[in-house]
Amino acid sequence: MNALPTVEDLAYCEEEKLLKLWEGLGYYSRARNLQKAAKQIVHEFDGVFPQTKEELLKLAGVGSYTAGAISSIAYGLPVAAVDGNVFRVASRLEENATPISDVKYRRYLEETLSAVYPTDKKDCSDFTQSLFELGALVCKPRNPDCALCPLNTMCRAYKNGTQTRFPVLPQKQAKREEKVLVFLIETPQGFCIRRREEGVLKGMNEFPSAVILDGETPENILNEWGMYEFTEVKRKNYVHIFTHIRWNITCVWVRAEYAPFDAYSLDEIEESISLPTAFKHCLGTINERI
Numbered sequence: 001m002n003a004l005p006t007v008e009d010l011a012y013c014e015e016e017k018l019l020k021l022w023e024g025l026g027y028y029s030r031a032r033n034l035q036k037a038a039k040q041i042v043h044e045f046d047g048v049f050p051q052t053k054e055e056l057l058k059l060a061g062v063g064s065y066t067a068g069a070i071s072s073i074a075y076g077l078p079v080a081a082v083d084g085n086v087f088r089v090a091s092r093l094e095e096n097a098t099p100i101s102d103v104k105y106r107r108y109l110e111e112t113l114s115a116v117y118p119t120d121k122k123d124c125s126d127f128t129q130s131l132f133e134l135g136a137l138v139c140k141p142r143n144p145d146c147a148l149c150p151l152n153t154m155c156r157a158y159k160n161g162t163q164t165r166f167p168v169l170p171q172k173q174a175k176r177e178e179k180v181l182v183f184l185i186e187t188p189q190g191f192c193i194r195r196r197e198e199g200v201l202k203g204m205n206e207f208p209s210a211v212i213l214d215g216e217t218p219e220n221i222l223n224e225w226g227m228y229e230f231t232e233v234k235r236k237n238y239v240h241i242f243t244h245i246r247w248n249i250t251c252v253w254v255r256a257e258y259a260p261f262d263a264y265s266l267d268e269i270e271e272s273i274s275l276p277t278a279f280k281h282c283l284g285t286i287n288e289r290i
C-alpha cells in the first residue's frame with residue numbers, strides 16, 4: 001500500500017518491482033492477476049472499483065468467493081461468500097454429502113445462503129464474517145463446539161452425531177517428487193540469475209536450476225550450459241514444498257570465469273531482484289560462506 005498507493009500505480013508498475021514487492025508470499029500468479037485487474041479497472045471501469053458481483057467477476061483473479069466477499073463486506077450486498085469454513089457449517093447443517101469440489105454444490109450454497117441474507121445493507125458484512133467465524137471458531141473440523149453453536153437446534157449432523165463425516169472433501173492427490181539442482185554460479189561479475197522458461201514458477205527469476213533424472217550430475221548440467229571450467233565451493237540440501245510438488249533440492253555453489261547468464265552482486269539481488277523462496281533459500285549458503 002505504501003509503494004503502490006493508487007490503482008494507477010499498480011497498473012503501471014514495472015513487473016520486476018511488483019514481483020520484488022510480492023517476494024516471499026508465493027502464488028506469484030496472484031501478483032500478476034492483481035496487476036491485470038488494476039489495468040482492467042483503469043481502462044474498462046474508468047478507475048472506479050466495480051461494485052457488483054457480476055462486474056467483479058470480470059476482474060482477473062476474482063472468482064465467485066472473492067466476488068462474494070467483496071460484495072458483502074465492502075458494499076453491503078446480500079451475496080454469500082462460500083469458503084472452506086462456510087462449506088463445513090452448511091454441509092453439517094443439512095448432512096449434505098456432496099463433495100465440496102462439486103461446482104453445482106457451490107452454486108447451490110451461494111444461492112441458498114444469499115437468499116437468507118439480512119435485508120439491511122449494513123448487516124451483510126457482519127453476516128458474511130459471522131459465517132466465516134462460526135466455521136473457524138465453533139464448527140471446527142475435528143471437535144466442533146456444538147453445545148455453544150447458535151445453529152445447533154437446526155443442525156442435522158449435531159442431532160445425529162455425524163459432524164465429522166461432513167464436509168466430504170475431494171481425495172487428496174499425492175505430491176509429485178522432483179530432484180532439483182539449483183546452481184549458485186559465482187562469476188567475477190556476481191551471481192548468475194535467469195528467467196525460468198517452463199514448469200512451476202515459469203516467468204520468475206531463478207538461480208539456474210534443472211530437474212534431474214537418475215544418473216545426471218551437476219557436471220552434466222553445467223556442461224550442457226557450455227560450462228566446462230568451474231570449481232565447486234559447497235553443496236547444501238533442502239526441501240521446498242509447492243501445492244502439488246515437492247522439490248528435493250541440492251544447491252550447488254560453483255565459481256567460474258564464464259557462465260552464459262546475467263550476473264548480479266549480492267546487494268543488487270537483495271535490493272532489486274525478486275526471487276521465489278525456493279531459490280532464495282540458497283542465499284543462506286552464500287551468506288554463510290562456510
Ligand code: SF4
Nearest residue numbers: 139146149152155158
Ligand atoms: S451444531 Fe455443531 S456441527 Fe452443527 S453447525 Fe453448529 S458447530 Fe457445526
